[in-house]
Amino acid sequence: MSSFSVTFRTTPAAQILDLSGELDAHTAQDLEVAIQTSLSNGKFALVINGANLRYISSAGLGVFMAFVEEIRENGGDIKIVALQPQVYDTFDLLGFPHLFDVLPTIEEAEAKFMAGELRH
Amino acid sequence: MGFRSLSPRTQQIVLGLSAGVLFACTVVHHIHLEVWGGWNVRWREVLTELAVAATFGLVYQLLSDHFQQRKSGPIRALWSLSLVMLGIVFLSALFGLHYEKGMWFFTHKIPDRTIPGVLVICGMAFLQGTGGAFLLVQLRELVLFKRTAVTVRNWYMLLWSLAGTFGAVVLVKLIPIPYVVEFAIVFAGATIIINVFRLSWVAYLPFRQKLIGLVVSLIMLLVLFAAFSEAVPMRKWSFIIWEADPFVAQYSFALNLTLTLTLILGILYSVTTLLSLIFHLPTSGDFQRKTDDLAAMRALTQMVGQVFDAQHLPNLVLESVRQFVGEEQMAWLALSDARTGTLRPQVAAMTGISESQLTQWVDSEAFYAELQARREPLILNHAVRDHRIHTPGYEIGSLAMMPLVTRNEVIGALFVGKTLADGFDEDDAKSLGAFADQVALAIDNARLFEERIEKERLGRELAIAREVQKRLLPDKLPEIPGASLFASYEFAHEVGGDYFDFVQADVNRYSFIIGDVSGKGTSAAFYMAALKGTYHALARSDADPQTLLLKANEALSVQKEKNIFITAIAGLLDTSTETLTMIRAGHSPAIHIDLHGHVRHLREGGLGLGLTNSKILAKTFVPITLPLRPGDVFVLYTDGVIESRNAMGASYGYERLTEALKKCRQEDARGIHAALLADLNRFTGDLRYFDDLTLIVLKWHGKSVRTHM
Numbered sequence: 021m022s023s024f025s026v027t028f029r030t031t032p033a034a035q036i037l038d039l040s041g042e043l044d045a046h047t048a049q050d051l052e053v054a055i056q057t058s059l060s061n062g063k064f065a066l067v068i069n070g071a072n073l074r075y076i077s078s079a080g081l082g083v084f085m086a087f088v089e090e091i092r093e094n095g096g097d098i099k100i101v102a103l104q105p106q107v108y109d110t111f112d113l114l115g116f117p118h119l120f121d122v123l124p125t126i127e128e129a130e131a132k133f134m135a136g137e138l139r140h
Numbered sequence: 141m142g143f144r145s146l147s148p149r150t151q152q153i154v155l156g157l158s159a160g161v162l163f164a165c166t167v168v169h170h171i172h173l174e175v176w177g178g179w180n181v182r183w184r185e186v187l188t189e190l191a192v193a194a195t196f197g198l199v200y201q202l203l204s205d206h207f208q209q210r211k212s213g214p215i216r217a218l219w220s221l222s223l224v225m226l227g228i229v230f231l232s233a234l235f236g237l238h239y240e241k242g243m244w245f246f247t248h249k250i251p252d253r254t255i256p257g258v259l260v261i262c263g264m265a266f267l268q269g270t271g272g273a274f275l276l277v278q279l280r281e282l283v284l285f286k287r288t289a290v291t292v293r294n295w296y297m298l299l300w301s302l303a304g305t306f307g308a309v310v311l312v313k314l315i316p317i318p319y320v321v322e323f324a325i326v327f328a329g330a331t332i333i334i335n336v337f338r339l340s341w342v343a344y345l346p347f348r349q350k351l352i353g354l355v356v357s358l359i360m361l362l363v364l365f366a367a368f369s370e371a372v373p374m375r376k377w378s379f380i381i382w383e384a385d386p387f388v389a390q391y392s393f394a395l396n397l398t399l400t401l402t403l404i405l406g407i408l409y410s411v412t413t414l415l416s417l418i419f420h421l422p423t424s425g426d427f428q429r430k431t432d433d434l435a436a437m438r439a440l441t442q443m444v445g446q447v448f449d450a451q452h453l454p455n456l457v458l459e460s461v462r463q464f465v466g467e468e469q470m471a472w473l474a475l476s477d478a479r480t481g482t483l484r485p486q487v488a489a490m491t492g493i494s495e496s497q498l499t500q501w502v503d504s505e506a507f508y509a510e511l512q513a514r515r516e517p518l519i520l521n522h523a524v525r526d527h528r529i530h531t532p533g534y535e536i537g538s539l540a541m542m543p544l545v546t547r548n549e550v551i552g553a554l555f556v557g558k559t560l561a562d563g564f565d566e567d568d569a570k571s572l573g574a575f576a577d578q579v580a581l582a583i584d585n586a587r588l589f590e591e592r593i594e595k596e597r598l599g600r601e602l603a604i605a606r607e608v609q610k611r612l613l614p615d616k617l618p619e620i621p622g623a624s625l626f627a628s629y630e631f632a633h634e635v636g637g638d639y640f641d642f643v644q645a646d647v648n649r650y651s652f653i654i655g656d657v658s659g660k661g662t663s664a665a666f667y668m669a670a671l672k673g674t675y676h677a678l679a680r681s682d683a684d685p686q687t688l689l690l691k692a693n694e695a696l697s698v699q700k701e702k703n704i705f706i707t708a709i710a711g712l713l714d715t716s717t718e719t720l721t722m723i724r725a726g727h728s729p730a731i732h733i734d735l736h737g738h739v740r741h742l743r744e745g746g747l748g749l750g751l752t753n754s755k756i757l758a759k760t761f762v763p764i765t766l767p768l769r770p771g772d773v774f775v776l777y778t779d780g781v782i783e784s785r786n787a788m789g790a791s792y793g794y795e796r797l798t799e800a801l802k803k804c805r806q807e808d809a810r811g812i813h814a815a816l817l818a819d820l821n822r823f824t825g826d827l828r829y830f831d832d833l834t835l836i837v838l839k840w841h842g843k844s845v846r847t848h849m
Binding site: 079119 | 656658701702703704705707725726727728729743745746747748751752756760779783791
């Protein structure tokens with residue numbers, strides 16, 4: 021029914037997770053596994069690229085909450101970038117911009133990581 | 141009706157009777173000729189020879205039919221052959237050795253030309269002819285073991301060449317053509333040589349049977365040799381066997397020659413059998429192991445069908461592995477844990493090696509990575525030299541690693557180690573690879589089975605959760621003077637975590653809340669219950685929405701899974717001041733529409749509950765206070781409404797909800813509610829709701845008007 025996929029990219033500044041499709045209660049586990057894998061590999065500077073993410077449900081949002089504490093304790097951060105308007109709206113309604121760096125482009129997130137700024 | 145359509149029993153009787161009658165004819169011929177000195181003409185002699193040929197042809201057919209029906213193994217065939225031939229040699233010896241002096245139990249020689257003499261000659265000939273037929277029938281079973289078109293053809297060539305030799309002898313009696321018989325003999329010899337190398341049954345015998353076969357074929361060789369030297373007395377031996385067994389030769393010269401050839405076939409076959417068995421003895425271990433491999437594989441395949449216990453499967457697998465490689469070796473099985481979602485396999489079972497040895501000696505991570513990439517078995521025949529093996533001595537000489545791949549995913553790996561270097565050859569790699577495929581299948585099956593069980597368990601849990609949820613919802617809404625109110629809760633096929641409640645705080649003030657837990661099932665129901673507890677404790681005493689939400693946030697933070705949060709809107713309706721106060725905590729914004737159709741989405745507000753501590757949360761809260769005017773309608777809902785989809789996959793969305801609301805805003809709360817739900821149902825069609833769906837409509841009619849809800 022709903023399709024979702026995550027692919028990894030590693031840049032000098034961060035580990036980039038490109039999400040595409042629909043992130044809901046059924047596909048949330050895929051993202052969990054992906055983030056867990058990044059953390060196991062010692063990568064704590066994560067950029068979530070939502071350019072191809074069409075939909076996110078509250079269970080999908082919960083995935084970020086599940087990991088953010090551990091990531092920040094390890095000196096890293098999750099930065100969420102390039103969200104489509106309707107997905108941004110879901111983030112915004114929940115108040116996620118209060119908790120996460122939600123940025124327009126990957127480059128801005130990378131620049132922030134390079135500058136050593138982990139939390140905004 | 142043909143002969144073959146008769147019952148086997150009748151066929152046997154017919155064949156036996158025909159053979160008997162034909163044989164009797166030949167006996168009569170001999171008595172008439174020898175004893176009574178009857179007239180002898182060439183055509184009569186030829187006719188008799190043809191009768192002899194037919195007799196033993198029929199005997200061969202009779203025996204062949206008989207043994208076709210009850211096949212025995214190759215060793216049994218060798219045995220019965222040896223025993224029968226031994227009997228014939230013994231009987232021949234009783235009479236034959238003393239032929240010239242007479243039979244040993246007669247004191248004097250029986251003259252040839254008497255009736256008893258002729259009867260003995262014919263009887264012995266019959267015995268030996270039948271023995272030859274028996275030899276052919278038994279050898280056929282051996283030669284045609286694992287038959288192919290070519291071996292069958294060669295066998296029939298042999299039979300025809302024997303018959304041809306017989307025919308050649310008869311032919312030269314009619315027309316003396318030189319070298320016809322010699323040619324026939326050479327041809328028969330060639331077909332004999334072709335057939336004596338058909339020994340495919342030898343390789344399939346286990347070691348013990350080969351030993352037995354060796355002894356039996358040796359006995360057979362001796363017996364046949366005795367029969368041969370009896371049939372062809374050495375002192376009369378010459379290159380071409382014109383003067384042969386005195387009995388049979390007197391009975392029929394052609395039969396004597398054919399029998400001699402048959403005996404030569406038997407002797408040569410015994411020799412090749414003997415040699416082949418000797419040469420195959422050392423390899424029988426390998427053949428045995430192949431058979432054991434197959435047995436282990438079959439056992440595992442059965443296990444795939446039977447064992448659905450993922451906990452015990454790894455140990456059972458290693459049990460089977462031991463059948464492959466022997467007890468003294470080591471093996472371990474690593475599996476990724478599907479439940480925790482870690483991709484790194486964990487050792488699930490081991491044998492012949494301890495866990496601490498394993499961690500010290502083997503760099504499992506590196507091997508997993510390689511297997512993950514290769515997806516093919518990896519054999520280290522000099523494990524000590526590999527940089528990923530750190531044994532203190534030569535504990536692991538060779539190591540075979542097989543990735544377990546199912547549904548295109550590597551779910552683990554099977555490791556088999558031997559203390560010897562070069563412990564695995566290509567055959568081992570192949571069978572272990574095939575074995576690993578079966579293991580992967582077995583584990584996948586067991587996991588699917590467990591998942592299924594888990595699902596059923598969850599199904600029951602959901603049923604309980606739904607029951608709890610129903611009880612958490614208000615069974616009655618308050619009657620608010622000047623307002624109408626209607627609320628509904630639609631259950632989805634999975635339990636969501638929607639919650640709403642109304643409490644009359646005091647005479648003029650009515651508190652309400654709507655919430656949605658970000659999760660489903662029992663945990664969602666649990667947080668709903670927690671929210672309801674907090675809400676009811678506070679709503680009556682301190683109905684201030686902000687305090688209420690902050691307290692709920694604190695209550696939730698105590699024991700909450702990190703990825704769970706609750707979105708909510710808390711509000712307070714004051715009928716005396718005609719105001720509505722609301723705070724939105726991450727929830728889908730309430731919609732306000734006034735009498736004139738002006739719509740406002742009340743987006744002001746902050747974070748959901750359970751995302752952060754109350755101090756930060758409080759900063760994000762923006763209370764909305766609205767003066768109430770008659771005709772004002774407020775719609776509160778959970779995201780199940782907005783996210784409901786139609787068959788095309790499109791979401792219902794805010795705009796459709798707003799448009800529908802504009803059209804029905806004149807109705808009272810119940811009417812508006814019904815119209816909104818109807819519009820939603822028109823949109824989704826037959827599709828069931830994916831998420832729980834809560835819809836609350838509150839309409840302010842004005843202070844003076846009393847309306848029933």
